Amino acid sequence: MDKKLKKELLKILAGVVIFFVLLAAEKTGVCPALFGNRLLSFLVYLIPYFISGYPVVKKAILGIRNRQPMDESLLMTIATVGAFVTGESSEAVAVMVFYQVGEWFQKYAVGQSRKNIASLMDIVPEEANVEREDGTVETVDPDDVEIGDVLVIKAGDRIPVDGEVLSGESLINTAALTGESVPRSVRTGDMVISGCINGEGLLRVKALKVFEDSTVSKILELVENASEKKSKTENFITRFARVYTPIVVYAAIALAVIPSIITGDPATWFYRACTFLVVSCPCALVISIPLAFFGGIGAASANGVLIKGSNYLELLSGVDTIVSDKTGTLTEGNFKVSEIICEEGISRTELLRLAALSEGLSGHPIAKSIREELASQVPDYEINTNLVTDTENVSGQGIICKVSDRKVFIGNDKLMEANGIGFSEVKDPSATISYVAAEENDGVRYLGAILIKDQVKEEAANAISDMKKAGVRKVVMLTGDRKTVGEAVGRDLGVDQVYSELLPQDKVSKVEELLDDLGQRNVREGEAALAFIGDGINDAPVLARADVGIAMGSIGSDAAIEAADVVIMDDDLRRIPTTIGIARKTMMIAKQNIAFALVVKSVVLVLGALGIANMWAAVFGDVGVSVLCILNSMRLLAEKKTI
Amino acid sequence: MKKKFKCEIDCANCAAKVEEAVKKLDGVNDAKVNFVMQKFTLDADEEKFDEILKLAIETGKKIEPDFSVEL
Numbered sequence: 001m002d003k004k005l006k007k008e009l010l011k012i013l014a015g016v017v018i019f020f021v022l023l024a025a026e027k028t029g030v031c032p033a034l035f036g037n038r039l040l041s042f043l044v045y046l047i048p049y050f051i052s053g054y055p056v057v058k059k060a061i062l063g064i065r066n067r068q069p070m071d072e073s074l075l076m077t078i079a080t081v082g083a084f085v086t087g088e089s090s091e092a093v094a095v096m097v098f099y100q101v102g103e104w105f106q107k108y109a110v111g112q113s114r115k116n117i118a119s120l121m122d123i124v125p126e127e128a129n130v131e132r133e134d135g136t137v138e139t140v141d142p143d144d145v146e147i148g149d150v151l152v153i154k155a156g157d158r159i160p161v162d163g164e165v166l167s168g169e170s171l172i173n174t175a176a177l178t179g180e181s182v183p184r185s186v187r188t189g190d191m192v193i194s195g196c197i198n199g200e201g202l203l204r205v206k207a208l209k210v211f212e213d214s215t216v217s218k219i220l221e222l223v224e225n226a227s228e229k230k231s232k233t234e235n236f237i238t239r240f241a242r243v244y245t246p247i248v249v250y251a252a253i254a255l256a257v258i259p260s261i262i263t264g265d266p267a268t269w270f271y272r273a274c275t276f277l278v279v280s281c282p283c284a285l286v287i288s289i290p291l292a293f294f295g296g297i298g299a300a301s302a303n304g305v306l307i308k309g310s311n312y313l314e315l316l317s318g319v320d321t322i323v324s325d326k327t328g329t330l331t332e333g334n335f336k337v338s339e340i341i342c343e344e345g346i347s348r349t350e351l352l353r354l355a356a357l358s359e360g361l362s363g364h365p366i367a368k369s370i371r372e373e374l375a376s377q378v379p380d381y382e383i384n385t386n387l388v389t390d391t392e393n394v395s396g397q398g399i400i401c402k403v404s405d406r407k408v409f410i411g412n413d414k415l416m417e418a419n420g421i422g423f424s425e426v427k428d429p430s431a432t433i434s435y436v437a438a439e440e441n442d443g444v445r446y447l448g449a450i451l452i453k454d455q456v457k458e459e460a461a462n463a464i465s466d467m468k469k470a471g472v473r474k475v476v477m478l479t480g481d482r483k484t485v486g487e488a489v490g491r492d493l494g495v496d497q498v499y500s501e502l503l504p505q506d507k508v509s510k511v512e513e514l515l516d517d518l519g520q521r522n523v524r525e526g527e528a529a530l531a532f533i534g535d536g537i538n539d540a541p542v543l544a545r546a547d548v549g550i551a552m553g554s555i556g557s558d559a560a561i562e563a564a565d566v567v568i569m570d571d572d573l574r575r576i577p578t579t580i581g582i583a584r585k586t587m588m589i590a591k592q593n594i595a596f597a598l599v600v601k602s603v604v605l606v607l608g609a610l611g612i613a614n615m616w617a618a619v620f621g622d623v624g625v626s627v628l629c630i631l632n633s634m635r636l637l638a639e640k641k642t643i
Numbered sequence: 644m645k646k647k648f649k650c651e652i653d654c655a656n657c658a659a660k661v662e663e664a665v666k667k668l669d670g671v672n673d674a675k676v677n678f679v680m681q682k683f684t685l686d687a688d689e690e691k692f693d694e695i696l697k698l699a700i701e702t703g704k705k706i707e708p709d710f711s712v713e714l
Contacts, residue, residue: 004651058708066706071656107653114680238659286655 015052102623170201229309279621288629295636296586320528430488463573
């Protein structure tokens with residue numbers, strides 16, 4: 001609690017205490033001289049009124065002077081002045097004092113949630129240690145680090161800007177940014193990201209970006225601006241308050257004037273009008289709804305998920321179709337030899353060696369995975385490309401070449417068939433299969449097959465079933481990969497639909513088709529949304545086209561952070577169902593608040609107009625409802641990490 | 644030129660009022676008063692930025708006495 005807030009609290013509490021002393025004195029009748037006289041009692045009651053309510057009256061007057069009079073300060077001032085006029089001094093003070101208690105609580109609650117989020121986002125580096133050319137180390141503000149500077153990062157230091165490790169080896173803790181608790185090991189040549197904490201070793205890092213362009217700044221800016229992109233619900237409340245306040249003011253005037261003329265009892269109706277004004281104050285909604293969304297965004301960021309605006313949280317809560325890219329999103333994106341099938345008399349290493357030699361030093365993922373497998377089985381083996389001659393690339397089939405003057409065939413089933421080689425076909429639709437055959441004394445002999453697979457992410461199947469449980473109707477996978485591979489992976493993961501062999505531009509049109517489909521089925525706009533999950537590297541257009549673009553594992557990639565609406569900081573797919581859950585909960589809390597506030601207020605409004613509810617009930621209808629709604633919203637911030 | 648400042652503002656409604664008023668000032672391209680983050684963002688002409696900033700703060704204070712900006 002800061003000083004200002006404390007001072008305010010003291011004033012308000014002083015007002016409350018004095019008010020209760022006066023009230024007790026009046027009710028018990030200990031001082032008939034004072035309370036018998038209307039003017040005198042009015043004057044004493046003014047003391048607590050001004051001690052706690054002075055800022056409200058001032059604001060109301062200021063509002064009138066600035067020609068923006070319609071706000072809650074004015075409502076409260078009119079109501080309390082009205083109560084004084086009708087002789088209900090104690091009630092006037094009660095309204096003002098409790099209104100101020102409510103206001104104070106709002107400020108406290110907002111400050112508290114801000115602090116909560118700030119600590120979640122406790123990633124800002126305080127200083128940077130720059131190594132100068134003469135070897136001295138100077139401590140500077142991260143803002144003053146220039147590109148190319150060499151930074152010395154000690155154990156426990158926060159990395160000030162994005163950079164590349166020049167020397168040293170360490171484990172760095174990325175938890176504050178990614179929510180991932182397992183530290184990442186880095187060594188010379190690796191990229192490090194600002195905001196992470198260096199675990200143990202000393203690192204020397206070359207600055208690649210200035211502070212302002214570094215990941216930390218980007219993320220902070222994103223979270224700060226998130227509360228500016230308003231959800232429909234928030235916008236509705238703002239618009240509602242704008243229309244609503246003048247309406248109740250006029251309704252109150254009408255309530256004060258018309259029945260008074262008819263019944264000739266102005267005091268009663270004036271009092272009722274004031275009650276009406278007090279309860280009508282929309283602050284419970286105006287503050288608790290944004291606070292709920294703010295809390296939802298905060299809860300998501302504690303889970304390593306950045307949401308760029310309340311509107312996306314709202315859309316996520318109603319997500320109907322999730323479209324996902326395959327490679328790199330549902331799968332690891334790196335190919336690995338999954339199985340080696342050898343004919344009799346052939347060793348696995350022999351088969352791998354032949355394959356690796358024939359594929360040469362090609363950068364193709366298949367060739368790379370074969371080389372890696374060979375290296376892991378025979379660590380010292382060096383591929384001598386001089387042994388390989390007459391290499392012929394048969395497009396769409398494979399490679400024919402000579403290894404030490406022995407003809408070798410490596411490729412798919414078509415290559416084998418085309419060359420009349422008898423082979424035993426391997427049936428595994430999710431793998432890419434390389435058959436290997438080579439010349440022997442009496443012709444060509446089939447030696448075996450190497451199966452290569454892109455590993456499906458461990459958590460992918462679980463994540464998809466959790467998405468379904470969270471209410472997603474359909475999960476669609478898009479891939480540029482072959483149909484057999486795509487469908488096999490899709491089946492393993494339990495996705496509902498697979499579109500394969502797509503070019504990047506096809507992905508956009510598929511998403512558009514799915515969006516149209518949603519549009520046709522859905523009656524009310526905004527009820528069902530389409531989310532796209534991608535790695536953000538080459539699917540920026542699709543991310544942008546979907547209602548909600550979710551980028552995964554893209555920390556450090558500015559393009560992805562830019563294009564996406566939701567950024568999953570690490571690679572964990574399970575964060576998506578978690579985030580949908582948070583979004584749902586946020587919406588539920590927002591709706592509860594709206595319903596609760598409107599119901600209580602309308603009941604008290606009607607009862608107040610009929611004269612059944614007095615001003616005390618009205619104070620509850622205003623302050624009580626606000627406090628309850630705020631507490632409800634703050635539940636979101638108590639949300640703990642789930643993964 | 645766009646710059647961000649820490650600010651103090653008491654309520655969401657007050658923030659909206661100050662924002663409106665500052666936006667209307669001459670030389671201001673855009674302004675934002677973010678209640679939740681307590682941040683004041685001013686986007687104004689480069690040459691007269693300091694002058695405009697001063698005017699913006701004054702304008703804000705006139706509307707909401709509690710509005711203050713940490714420079």
